[in-house]
Amino acid sequence: MQHQKVLVLDFGGQYNQLIARRVRDLNVYCDLKPCDMTVEAIKEYAPIGIIFTGGPNSVYDENAPHIESAVLGLGIPVLGICYGAQLIAHTLGGRVEHASVSEYGKREFSFVKLSPLSADIPEKSVCWMSHTDYVSALPQGFETLASTPTCPVTAYGDPQKRIYGVQFHPEVVHTEYGNKLLENFLYRICGAKGDWTMKNFVREQVARLKEKIGDRRVLCAMSGGVDSAVAATLVHRAVGKNLTCVFVDHGLHRKNEPEEVMSVFRDGLGMDLIKADAADRFLTKLRGVCDPEKKRKIIGAEFIKVFEEEAKKIGAVDFLVQGTIYPDVIESGKGKSAVIKSHHNVGGLPSVVDFKEIVEPLRDLFKDEVRRVGTELGLPEGIVWRQPCPGPALAIRIMGEVTCEKLETLREADYIFRDEIAKAGLARDIWQYFAVVTDSKTVGVQGDFRTYENVIALRAITSVDAMTADWARIPFDVLEKISNRITNEVKHANRVVYDITSKPPATIEWE
Numbered sequence: 001m002q003h004q005k006v007l008v009l010d011f012g013g014q015y016n017q018l019i020a021r022r023v024r025d026l027n028v029y030c031d032l033k034p035c036d037m038t039v040e041a042i043k044e045y046a047p048i049g050i051i052f053t054g055g056p057n058s059v060y061d062e063n064a065p066h067i068e069s070a071v072l073g074l075g076i077p078v079l080g081i082c083y084g085a086q087l088i089a090h091t092l093g094g095r096v097e098h099a100s101v102s103e104y105g106k107r108e109f110s111f112v113k114l115s116p117l118s119a120d121i122p123e124k125s126v127c128w129m130s131h132t133d134y135v136s137a138l139p140q141g142f143e144t145l146a147s148t149p150t151c152p153v154t155a156y157g158d159p160q161k162r163i164y165g166v167q168f169h170p171e172v173v174h175t176e177y178g179n180k181l182l183e184n185f186l187y188r189i190c191g192a193k194g195d196w197t198m199k200n201f202v203r204e205q206v207a208r209l210k211e212k213i214g215d216r217r218v219l220c221a222m223s224g225g226v227d228s229a230v231a232a233t234l235v236h237r238a239v240g241k242n243l244t245c246v247f248v249d250h251g252l253h254r255k256n257e258p259e260e261v262m263s264v265f266r267d268g269l270g271m272d273l274i275k276a277d278a279a280d281r282f283l284t285k286l287r288g289v290c291d292p293e294k295k296r297k298i299i300g301a302e303f304i305k306v307f308e309e310e311a312k313k314i315g316a317v318d319f320l321v322q323g324t325i326y327p328d329v330i331e332s333g334k335g336k337s338a339v340i341k342s343h344h345n346v347g348g349l350p351s352v353v354d355f356k357e358i359v360e361p362l363r364d365l366f367k368d369e370v371r372r373v374g375t376e377l378g379l380p381e382g383i384v385w386r387q388p389c390p391g392p393a394l395a396i397r398i399m400g401e402v403t404c405e406k407l408e409t410l411r412e413a414d415y416i417f418r419d420e421i422a423k424a425g426l427a428r429d430i431w432q433y434f435a436v437v438t439d440s441k442t443v444g445v446q447g448d449f450r451t452y453e454n455v456i457a458l459r460a461i462t463s464v465d466a467m468t469a470d471w472a473r474i475p476f477d478v479l480e481k482i483s484n485r486i487t488n489e490v491k492h493a494n495r496v497v498y499d500i501t502s503k504p505p506a507t508i509e510w511e
């Protein structure tokens with residue numbers, strides 16, 4: 001079954017992936033594509049509606065992105081957001097002007113004319129603005145639908161042509177009825193049926209994978225992270241025993257992680273899952289190494305070596321499964337920025353595996369959709385809601401040399417941190433949280449004795465996409481409990497500190 005599709009044309013604004021996620025959350029499939037897509041390509045894509053995103057430009061900038069006016073003559077409903085709204089007005093002969101001051105933040109606005117876009121939204125509500133340019137005159141046939149005292153054309157449209165523009169950002173949570181507005185556009189204007197659900201996705205993907213793979217052989221590197229877990233489970237549901245998974249136990253996982261992976265996937269689901277016990281190899285290679293980049297490179301290279309050895313034992317396969325998700329697909333289409341840290345992912349695997357084709361069953365999904373698919377497949381919460389864990393795992397959360405003793409200290413401290421956050425009901429509000437063993441030792445007094453032990457740092461952040469992050473405001477009483485438990489229950493830890501740095505200037509991980 002082919003589902004309905006909405007096209008989100010990306011004009012470079014910071015909330016663009018968020019728009020696509022909101023549309024998907026409303027059960028309508030959409031793709032985020034570069035704004036220079038041609039009319040022909042758009043026709044071929046056959047969307048039920050098009051959304052123009054915001055962007056950093058002014059329509060009058062020399063290199064500002066534009067659209068072919070024919071896009072607006074296709075008879076397909078269009079919603080322009082911020083820059084997108086200005087661009088529609090500009091393209092169809094309206095006027096856009098530059099304000100002397102930018103408007104940024106929450107604003108109350110009023111609908112001045114009813115239209116399908118404003119259905120079930122109160123006449124007055126709050127929206128989120130972030131702009132300098134504004135639409136000062138509308139093209140022929142268009143009407144003002146909403147305004148604020150400072151922005152006369154806050155929303156406009158032509159219900160006949162089904163083309164609309166909003167100056168504010170309906171996709172951000174600060175716009176009270178933003179979701180409702182997007183829903184109105186999709187369901188009342190574009191005629192969406194809501195056919196994008198994770199139940200449908202699982203059914204379609206399993207059928208597609210069955211057809212593609214048939215009775216041929218598939219190999220998957222299982223990291224324990226949510227992406228590879230969900231990808232492997234989908235493939236397993238489609239082809240069962242034809243899938244072999246390899247889990248490399250490098251001895252750097254969090255407490256109970258390897259056990260959980262084996263019990264869920266091998267014992268629970270009956271997957272053909274091989275565990276490569278390589279902890280000693282990794283620890284030997286890491287002996288005496290303190291430099292973060294060296295640690296990352298050593299772990300990345302050793303991981304590939306171990307995997308290669310396992311793959312050789314398995315022999316030639318037809319397919320290699322990768323847990324690529326939609327943001328990776330979008331990002332890979334963009335330019336590369338400076339390397340801050342050398343990330344270790346399974347990207348290096350293809351060169352060491354004898355296979356014919358890569359299967360990426362999650363390449364159309366955002367992270368939250370991957371989690372929903374995981375739930376749909378019956379995976380336990382601990383796997384579905386697992387936080388992102390860097391490939392080099394605990395090795396980059398131990399400052400300086402990685403030793404068995406420090407690993408043990410970190411595992412226990414990290415476990416207590418996670419346990420208390422879960423008990424406080426904060427697990428889903430905090431994007432990522434973990435403990436770090438710093439390379440400082442301090443003096444303490446425990447049970448009348450002087451101690452000289454490690455300082456444990458706690459790191460917890462909120463974020464949308466890990467590109468920027470803010471430190472999480474964990475209540476003091478929760479921090480107090482965590483600190484008490486760590487200093488009482490964990491060996492070789494006598495002090496706990498909380499990291500209150502955002503990204504930038506810090507990064508999320510310490511190394």
Ligand code: XMP
Nearest residue numbers: 342343344388389390391392466507508509
């Ligand atoms: P940083 O520390 O760069 O982290 O702010 C951003 C996000 O990426 C994760 N991270 C990694 N993920 N391989 C991964 O797959 C890696 O080598 C790696 N290093 C950092 C980090 O946990 C955070 O979510």
